[in-house]
Each structure stands twice: as structure tokens, then as C-alpha cells.
Amino acid sequence: MIARAIDNLELDFNKVVVVSGIGCSGRISGYFKTGTYHTTHGRAIAFAEGVKIANPELEVIVVSGDGDIAAIGGNHLIHACRRNIDITIVCINNFNYGMTGGQFGPTTEHEKYSQTSPRPIGNLEHPFNLVKLAASSGATYVARWTAVQARRGTRSIEKGIKKKGLSFIEIVGACPTEYGRMNRLGDGVEMHKHLLEVAEIQNGLPPHEAELDYETRIVCGEFLDIEKPEYTAVLREAQEKVKE
């Protein structure tokens, strides 16, 4: 979806920077033939902010997982949203820490099983709803799609890249190997079929109503597209104001 979005927008590939963190989605930056950087766990957004502020001409895209972006990197996510800095964050949510073998994470639903919330205990915690989190933290473009809604997802990533502000796009994916197996959600094909069945498109719905219940209803769509002064633009104005 990201590659298609870059291609559809006919961006100069040299000016695109792809940054990722650690985890299953962490390797994605390496699949792009441009300037790419694979940070430490949770720090992709912080790295991306430095890049964008130091060279605002670049299109900076962060792609990483829910654990990376919302747990260890959660602080950077909310503060980057608050700054409204012009980067595009694509968060692939597969509801668990897949690469380390399937432990519960910040998006694992209550009572669901994982390697660290085993049967019969289940997850003691409650999940973040990432689009609510991003929207309430100050992002100016917020959307959610499932991995099977590739065209819509691509379109949102295009909009996110074009948006002068912080864009947050959640892509709900499946981890049949770990999360699916432990919660008896079926194989990869079944899980993706399920995503298509429960995805409910509600463009324009206020973000705080964008519910995500894996079993019954995953509200998808564009929930926020607003204007707000963007950080690097405001910084340029400040530089003009105090120029020696």
C-alpha cells in the first residue's frame, strides 16, 4: 500500500524517507530502494521528526507495528501528534508482539490469550484504540483500514502523505502464526476473510466513535482531516522573525 501510494503520487523517490522500528513491521523500511533507516525499538517517530525538521523538503514515512508505536514508542506518538509535524505514520496493528513469539501488547483485547496472558488467565489489560489516541493527541489526518481493504488503505496513505500535518493511518492486520493460533481465530485466509466481514466503513465518523471489536465490528474509514499549523512551517516563521 505504501509503495503504491508513493507510485500513484509520482513522488521523487530520492526525496522519500522510510523509517521503521523493531518487530515484524520493522523490516519494512529495508524493502524500499531509497534512503531508509531501521531504528531501535519504539524510536522510529523520534528519528523521523529529526529528519523532517532538519530537511522539510523530504517526505517522511514511518511504518511500524502496534507494539513499537503504541507501547514502547507511545510517548513519541502522542507528542508527535501534539506537535502536528508533517510526517505520515502507518501503524500495522496485529494485536500482539509477533516477532518475539506472540506476547500481549498495547492493542491486545481484554481476556485474549497470548504467550504472556496464557489460558486460562487471558489478558488482564485493556487495549488502546489507536485512532482515538492519535486524534485526541492532535493528529490532523486519521484513518483506519484493514489489510484486505488495500485500495482504500492506499488512498488514505496518499492523502496522509499529501497532508501538511501529522497523518496517522492504522492498518489492521492478522497474525495467524501467533495471535490467531492462540485465540483459535483460524489460519491466515480465514482471519483475512473475517476482517473483510467485520469491517464497517464509516467515513467521517467522529474518531471517538471508531470502535474496534475484533469479533464483531471494526469501524474503518477516514475519521479526521482538519487543518492546523504544521510544526516545520511554524519553525520557518520563527526563523524569519528572529533572523540576525
Place this chain on the structure above:
Amino acid sequence: MPERVMFTMGDIASAEGALSAGCKYFGGYPITPATEIAEWMSLRMPELGGAYVQYEDEIASITSVIGASWTGVKSMTATSGPGVSLMLEAVGLAVMTETPLVLVNIMRGGPSTGQPTKGQQGDVMQPKWGSHGDYQIIALTPASVQEMFDQTVQAFNLSERYRTPVFVLADETVGHMRERLVIPDEKDLKLEYRKLPTGPPEEYLPFKADDDLVPPMALLGSKYHFYATGLTHDERGYPSDKEDVQIELITRLNNKILHNADKIIDLERFMLDDAKICVISYGTPSRSAKKAIKDARSEGIKVGMLRFKTVWPFPEEAAAQIAAEVKHIIVAEQNLGQVYYMVKAASGSTPVHLMTKPAGMPQLPNEILDKIKEVDSL
């Protein structure tokens, strides 16, 4: 800009040094006793067309500095011990991805929150051993406001030349003392910049080093594409779990500092030529030591000082050499002994005495003088 003279504190001298070196990006988080650097930068950076960015924590600060550096902009952060503790994982990332950056640590009392407004030299081992894995670091130890400026410029030069993070390790006293500062005419400053790749982009190998063991650095947004990762990687930048790739990479990363140690290390020899006792010191205690040495000399004691302006890479050869020349070595530092153990390891059979004070006020000249007399009587 022509030469300027200021009466200012070490923290601000360091900030001005960074600006003179061409630094255009500061990512930071307020912390005593380094806050004055951030405050100064918050106005000076935009004045010069640069960015002061205040992050949510020290982890974001330094990681953003790494990001900014990869666009070709000279970048820095400044903090104190607790902040450095948070930054050390990213220091490892900067070492591994060979990212030039400068980290100023205005050292305060520790461990933990310690004494935020009081000085100490408790963080000497931290930059060298604090991040995991085998690596080398460069750390400079200024002892005056002028050196805060000069050695911050030097820190940028070394970081650019060797593509590595460089620490300026200043005790709080140096950070907050006020002295005359001469900022040289910009034409008189020797500034260095990282090697950039030449040649066809399709043949570019981002981590293939030249003979100096340093690879040319592609910038984000250029036609040279790369994948940089904290994972062990080969010359192409591709991750590898092969043993030989790990050995080759970490050996080169270590050797690019160690093999150039003589070019990096900066020392001051003070009254050493006929000395029987050598004081080894750095930062503020070295100022007290100078006074103590002059006083001891007036009483006929042959004593001098080897002052470390660089603590990493450790001046091992210089310590060994002086140990062969004198009868006793006294290490005067503001901690419970850090450089002391390194000197001891390098000094063979020459006795090494520790003269320490791990608290706010550095050793006074008369305290060091007493130690010199005590050692002289042995």
C-alpha cells in the same frame, strides 16, 4: 562573523562552540545543570536558521538528533547524567550506524537524581561502557570556559571525521563558571565535514570503509540509496547473523577509533620535565592541581601534571610513558576513582595514588598540595 569576546558561562560557551562549528539542529530536554545550553539554543538556533526542538524525553531528543544528522545537518544534544542514562541505547545506535553527533554532558552528582545543582565527575565510565556491546567512544574533558567552546568545536570535527558520537564531558563547575571567552573569527576556525559518496549511485556500498576505516556517508534525500540499521550489517547495509560479518563490523568500528587514538587524544603537559611526581587530572580539579603544583614547586617538590583533555579513547600510552618517568602518580578526580583504575592498569609497578572528592566542591588547591606532600614523603 569577526572575533567576539564574551564574559560568559561554560554551558553557553559550549552552545556557541556548537554554533560556530555549524551545528543547525539541537534536540533536547531540560535538565539541570545543562539547561542553559537549551535556553541559549532556543533563541540562537532560529536566529541562525537552525532548529531548537524540545522533545518529550531524552530518548526522543537523541534519536531525533540521529535523524537530523542523516540529512547532512550537524546535530547535537545536551543533558546531564540522568539524561545520558536514557540516551545510551541510542548512542549505541549512532555507533552502529556511524552517525556523527555531539552529546554534551554537564556532569552532576549521582547516582540517580543525586545532586542536580552540584558538580561531580561521576560519568567518566558511562559513555564508554553504558551502551551494550563492544564499542569505542570519544569523550573530551574541558577545564575552562574557553575550552568548553574550543572542545565543542573539536567534538563536531571528530564526530564528522570518524562518523561517530562524541561526548563533551564537563563537570558542573566548568559548565557554570564564568570567564572570558574569545570566539574566533569564523575564517580562523578549522571545520570538518563528513566524507560524502562520489561515483555511480548504483555501485554505492553504504558501509564499505575507505583505508581510514570510515565509509563515505550518504544523506537522506540524495541519489545514494541505503538501508541503515542497528542490526549487524555487511558493506551493503544488509542485516546478517553470520559470525564473520559481526566480527568484521565490530572490529572495524572499534579500530577506526583505536587506530586513530594518537590523532584524537589531546593532553597538556604541565611542569613535567623533571618531575618525580605526576598528578593526572582533568576538568575542574586540574585547575586546583595547577595551583597546588606551583605551591609544591616553591617548596622544592618536583611535581607536574599530565592533564587529560580527552578521556576516551583512553590515553593509555601517555599514562604508561609518564609512569616510566616518575616515581609516583596521583590521580585527582571528582569521584570515587574512575580514571584512577585506568591509569593504574597502564602504570606497571609505579604506585598510583587516588586523591578524590566525590561531591559538589572540587578538591581545593591546598587539599591537593597536602596529598602531594604526603606522597613526596613516602
